[in-house]
Amino acid sequence: MSFPALPTRLDGAELAVQTRGVAKRYPPDVVALERLDLQVPTGAIYVLIGPNGAGKSTTVRVLLDLVRADRGTASVLGIDTAAQPALARGQIGYVPETVDTAYGWLTVGGLLKHHAAFFHAWDWAYAEALCKRLGLRTGERFRALSKGGARRVALVTALAHRPPVLLLDEPTDGLDPLARDDFGALLVDHMADAPTTILWSTHHVHEAERMADHVGVLRNGRLILQAPVDAVRGGLRRYRAEVPEGWAGAPGLNGDVLVRARAGREITWTVWGDERQVAERLSASGATVREAGRLSLEDAALALLRAGEAA
Template identity: 60%
Template sequence: MTTVLPTHLSGPPMAVATRGIVKRFGRETALDHVDLQVPEGAVYVLVGPNGAGKSTTFKVLLDLVRPDSGSAEVCGLDPRRDGPRARAQVGYVPERLDWGYGWMRVGRLLEHHAAFYPTWDRQYAAELARVFDLKPERRFGALSKGQGRRVHLTLALAHRPRVLVLDEPTDGLDPVMLDDTLGLLAEHVADTPTTVLISTHQVHDVERLADHVGVMRDGRLVLQAPRGLMHTHLRRYRAEVPDGWRGAPELDGAVVRRGRPGREIQWTVWGPEREVAGAFARSGAVVRDAAPLTLQEAAVTLLSRKEQA
């Protein structure tokens, strides 16, 4: 049973796509042939540790960083050739809040931003400002990280863009505001036709929103799949094995993580449950349990696979 983790999506049209993106900063490779695919209408969560390449990928989509090779597409537009039109389709929350508008009052910043978007919904912007408890008289540069994040979320959502690109959008939010923000995002997706691309290393924050998942490590996508496929194909197996058990050769390439050896083992394996259980049985092991992983557990397991190889 030879298994390769899925890294390509097929089926619906893609709202966002990159093809073979490579980006180097000096001798460091930030992106290594990244083929990101975000279906129209999806809530796609891109997970990975700091430095994995998530923010650089987002900046390529907005033409804030230009790749050394490869191409990108946002709503059918090439950001390099048609950057302003592509960016007009996007609501963006950057990882860093230093946009150079620190001297502006929050109210003036909202008005300034609205002037660039014909689709700016003033009533919705006012509602967002109320939910996020924005103070229009405060200087943006004097805000805390969490307060600044709320301003950026308002700027991103109020013009009801076709695509939301949210880079660590929950970073700095207190627990109450985090819960309010996630509820608001869920309502926004339900009420406004949009595609959402979220990057995070705090997977549990956005687990309930995700329907597609990408896992990025060292500038590469190591997995890209619908959430439902991950639920059915990535499972933790608990099995009893006989003395002198030599493993399950049929599962080579499908094992994502091996637990400590013993009479009872716990392996995390990618593949249809019936095929995996059959491979265990033919090796002499008796499967006692096969449980799906939470998105948080799946992300940690996939990101640690390098050490398990």
């Protein structure tokens, strides 16, 4: 099956985060990223979606210069992250996928002091307010915290210096359902007070769907889609149609069908394209369209990641 011509560029937008032709392989021959052209507009909440192993964490780590790309360049606020890594990291708040416990002997308060030393803009009043909101006790040893507690500390260290860019790598991992819900409210309040560009890497799409305005989908290290969320919701539909016996398909749509399923004389196709044109082509092939439904962002991501699977 040919793959549809999906949008992968955000030309014309002012970009806060960008990569150009970034490639990364891990020995012996694992492709983590392949010609990645990530474009995160200034002020956007950009959700980077993909399954485990798709390259999401590698992308974030390249932007922090914690991983050096084999080819290509990366920049944050126009700063080349490989040429000036310290300057770039000074503009970033980072929540890693796995919280480092190397400083586990420190108290929460001691760990915050350690982080504050690296950021001139660190706001102690805000850090204390965040700790109170997140239920953190500054006198508690970091190593004694639960996974969720360690994640809350990481959120404080990421937000307390009010950085212009936030890189969030699975930021709700380890949080209970109530805390996951509160996390979204915390981000909204933070952005209202400190305008921020957010790159949110996740495979839990439903958690970010309410806030996302741009989306990128990574599949096997390649960015297969990059677009405003409204464009994705407008361009992707799930069609349910009845087809006659011996129906041979809709040749004019074959390149735009991401996922197809059939049960008897009923088909369910997920198609990228203009709804009117798709419906016309289905009708011209002999199918009777019964429904053309929009997809949630999560369902759209699943369709994109499953494109080409037989059903």
